[in-house]
Amino acid sequence: MLRRSCRWVFVPAVFSCLFLAVPASSQPDKTDPLPSWNDGAAKKAILDFVRATTDKASPQYVPPEQRIATFDQDGTLWVEHPIYTQVLYCLDRVPAVVKEKPELKDREPFKTVLSGNREAIAKLSMKELEEILAATLTGMSVDEFQAEVKKWLATAKHPRYQRLYTELTYQPMLEVLKFFRANGYKTYIVTGGGQDFVRVYAEQVYGIPPEQVVGTMGGTKYGYGKDGKPFLTKEPKLLLNDNDAGKPEGIHLMIGRRPYAAFGNSPGDQQMLEYTTAGDGARLGMLVLHDDAKREYAYGPAQGLPDTKIGTFTQALYDEAKKRGWVVISMKEDWKRLFPFDK
Amino acid sequence: MLRRSCRWVFVPAVFSCLFLAVPASSQPDKTDPLPSWNDGAAKKAILDFVRATTDKASPQYVPPEQRIATFDQDGTLWVEHPIYTQVLYCLDRVPAVVKEKPELKDREPFKTVLSGNREAIAKLSMKELEEILAATLTGMSVDEFQAEVKKWLATAKHPRYQRLYTELTYQPMLEVLKFFRANGYKTYIVTGGGQDFVRVYAEQVYGIPPEQVVGTMGGTKYGYGKDGKPFLTKEPKLLLNDNDAGKPEGIHLMIGRRPYAAFGNSPGDQQMLEYTTAGDGARLGMLVLHDDAKREYAYGPAQGLPDTKIGTFTQALYDEAKKRGWVVISMKEDWKRLFPFDK
Numbered sequence: 001m002l003r004r005s006c007r008w009v010f011v012p013a014v015f016s017c018l019f020l021a022v023p024a025s026s027q028p029d030k031t032d033p034l035p036s037w038n039d040g041a042a043k044k045a046i047l048d049f050v051r052a053t054t055d056k057a058s059p060q061y062v063p064p065e066q067r068i069a070t071f072d073q074d075g076t077l078w079v080e081h082p083i084y085t086q087v088l089y090c091l092d093r094v095p096a097v098v099k100e101k102p103e104l105k106d107r108e109p110f111k112t113v114l115s116g117n118r119e120a121i122a123k124l125s126m127k128e129l130e131e132i133l134a135a136t137l138t139g140m141s142v143d144e145f146q147a148e149v150k151k152w153l154a155t156a157k158h159p160r161y162q163r164l165y166t167e168l169t170y171q172p173m174l175e176v177l178k179f180f181r182a183n184g185y186k187t188y189i190v191t192g193g194g195q196d197f198v199r200v201y202a203e204q205v206y207g208i209p210p211e212q213v214v215g216t217m218g219g220t221k222y223g224y225g226k227d228g229k230p231f232l233t234k235e236p237k238l239l240l241n242d243n244d245a246g247k248p249e250g251i252h253l254m255i256g257r258r259p260y261a262a263f264g265n266s267p268g269d270q271q272m273l274e275y276t277t278a279g280d281g282a283r284l285g286m287l288v289l290h291d292d293a294k295r296e297y298a299y300g301p302a303q304g305l306p307d308t309k310i311g312t313f314t315q316a317l318y319d320e321a322k323k324r325g326w327v328v329i330s331m332k333e334d335w336k337r338l339f340p341f342d343k
Numbered sequence: 344m345l346r347r348s349c350r351w352v353f354v355p356a357v358f359s360c361l362f363l364a365v366p367a368s369s370q371p372d373k374t375d376p377l378p379s380w381n382d383g384a385a386k387k388a389i390l391d392f393v394r395a396t397t398d399k400a401s402p403q404y405v406p407p408e409q410r411i412a413t414f415d416q417d418g419t420l421w422v423e424h425p426i427y428t429q430v431l432y433c434l435d436r437v438p439a440v441v442k443e444k445p446e447l448k449d450r451e452p453f454k455t456v457l458s459g460n461r462e463a464i465a466k467l468s469m470k471e472l473e474e475i476l477a478a479t480l481t482g483m484s485v486d487e488f489q490a491e492v493k494k495w496l497a498t499a500k501h502p503r504y505q506r507l508y509t510e511l512t513y514q515p516m517l518e519v520l521k522f523f524r525a526n527g528y529k530t531y532i533v534t535g536g537g538q539d540f541v542r543v544y545a546e547q548v549y550g551i552p553p554e555q556v557v558g559t560m561g562g563t564k565y566g567y568g569k570d571g572k573p574f575l576t577k578e579p580k581l582l583l584n585d586n587d588a589g590k591p592e593g594i595h596l597m598i599g600r601r602p603y604a605a606f607g608n609s610p611g612d613q614q615m616l617e618y619t620t621a622g623d624g625a626r627l628g629m630l631v632l633h634d635d636a637k638r639e640y641a642y643g644p645a646q647g648l649p650d651t652k653i654g655t656f657t658q659a660l661y662d663e664a665k666k667r668g669w670v671v672i673s674m675k676e677d678w679k680r681l682f683p684f685d686k
Contacts (some may be wrong), residue, residue: 199599210599220595224589230617245565253562256542256553274573
């Protein structure tokens with residue numbers, strides 16, 4: 001299954017003729033803003049889009065204040081397999097939560113998590129996982145939460161790469177973020193992950209400030225400490241689930257404008273890409289396909305890639321991309337260098 | 344009552360000694376970033392704060408990415424008397440709503456609004472007003488709503504000044520916004536008004552883009568039109584009431600950082616100022632006191648000013664300001680020029 005998927009080569013139909021007519025230069029270009037991208041339709045789509053929207057002579061020129069580009073995070077900017085980083089954080093936090101609330105020790109799903117039995121943990125239901133997320137992501141002050149996440153990120157390592165999770169960002173996408181910003185675009189993360197979780201490291205890791213992180217949003221409650229100082233407590237109150245239709249809704253709530261470009265990798269990003277590319281003028285929708293088991297992971301089930309429950313890329317999404325002119329990025333074919341630490 | 348309030352002169356106690364010791368220059372300065380401000384403690388507090396937080400040699404230096412300043416709108420950036428502009432918009436929209444939904448014609452509170460009886464309208468309960476707000480601010484697409492607000496703002500005039508509402512911004516505050524931005528601050532509106540309402544004109548009027556408007560937030564619902572194009576509908580679902588404790592909560596939700604400076608004018612801003620000034624280093628909290636019946640309005644009831652239901656400045660807030668070192672801006676004493684159209 002993996003083997004077969006690795007042989008699969010993707011050339012987006014809508015751009016292939018353009019590409020054949022005007023082949024991208026094969027000579028290395030020192031001023032190339034996207035050096036970790038192989039020349040091809042995906043790279044060309046990005047370069048063409050930015051040129052079309054920032055060149056004042058272009059009929060598709062976009063004034064600087066309207067230049068908004070949105071990026072899903074898990075599977076688009078960093079590794080999401082074998083499981084979302086934030087879920088691992090929550091599982092790791094369970095012992096500390098139980099220490100503070102010993103009555104949880106013998107209660108499910110906390111008991112299973114404490115057992116360390118990976119097989120049993122993997123079988124937890126969505127409802128049970130949500131209970132763990134609520135217990136580990138809420139009930140503390142915003143400052144305490146930030147400190148805990150920071151501490152965890154400084155030591156927790158990915159089981160395969162044995163690297164910090166914040167090292168497992170995709171170098172080609174870091175280049176896209178920089179390239180967009182260098183061209184006057186405001187870059188936003190629009191993630192199904194917790195808004196406050198991602199804000200802890202987004203500035204350092206992606207150069208994206210907290211105010212440009214749109215994620216699943218929980219309420220906070222204003223109150224006063226014993227010293228009379230005000231602080232905010234994270235509440236188990238969901239304001240917006242930033243997945244699927246929640247992505248354009250979150251974009252409107254937090255940004256109030258329609259993006260010109262959107263990047264994702266799974267059906268949870270489909271509505272964001274629809275909303276983005278339904279606007280007038282030049283619009284860019286791109287989806288990362290994980291078809292590189294050797295350097296990263298291969299999963300679909302689109303195009304015969306192995307099925308997965310984490311960051312699924314369905315065949316329906318793939319077909320939709322072809323229909324709508326969204327460009328699918330083949331990790332295997334389009335990305336020359338994968339991680340910042342790769343040579 | 345009005346007369347008495349006009350005689351009242353305010354000198355913030357905490358700054359008066361500083362001011363006496365180092366009197367601000369009385370000669371006009373061509374490079375003065377705040378030319379519509381009279382020299383005094385309020386102006387000095389702004390200049391000193393910006394210098395302290397942007398001079399690299401200052402022990403209170405703040406890195407550019409952390410420079411956040413938040414501004415209440417009604418009564419802080421523009422006129423809020425005799426009644427909030429957005430409420431007038433909603434009342435004016437009632438006939439159009441009733442035209443679309445004729446069944447509302449004989450139902451209260453719509454019947455009263457349609458009667459045009461100002462006395463009766465002024466007596467509507469909060470619950471009735473909320474019903475009108477829900478009927479006129481939700482149920483339409485985001486695009487339709489923006490178009491309607493824009494159209495209304497282009498013609499509706501303030502009963503006293505006979506000017507467009509967007510002309511009734513305070514020139515001294517426009518200068519503060521520009522001065523902060525020129526010094527690397529991101530300026531945000533943090534208003535109890537509807538986030539989507541204020542976004543319609545904030546960029547043109549204040550130079551503040553939609554993504555930097557934090558307001559009372561309603562949910563939207565993603566869907567598809569007959570043409571298959573996606574759009575967002577404004578839902579009657581309150582996500583966050585951006586008043587009182589809702590202001591720091593809204594700031595955390597939308598910005599994710601604690602501001603360094605906050606400007607307001609009523610108890611609904613108190614928690615924002617508390618939250619802002621409780622941070623480390625130099626922090627600035629300022630409150631506009633409307634004590635200028637001649638040029639604008641005079642209302643408190645702080646310091647013996649006439650009482651009001653719109654934008655109340657309570658004595659408790661005034662005392663809190665003195666206690667916490669927040670600077671009260673006397674519209675009458677501190678502002679040389681009030682509106683951009685004043686000479």
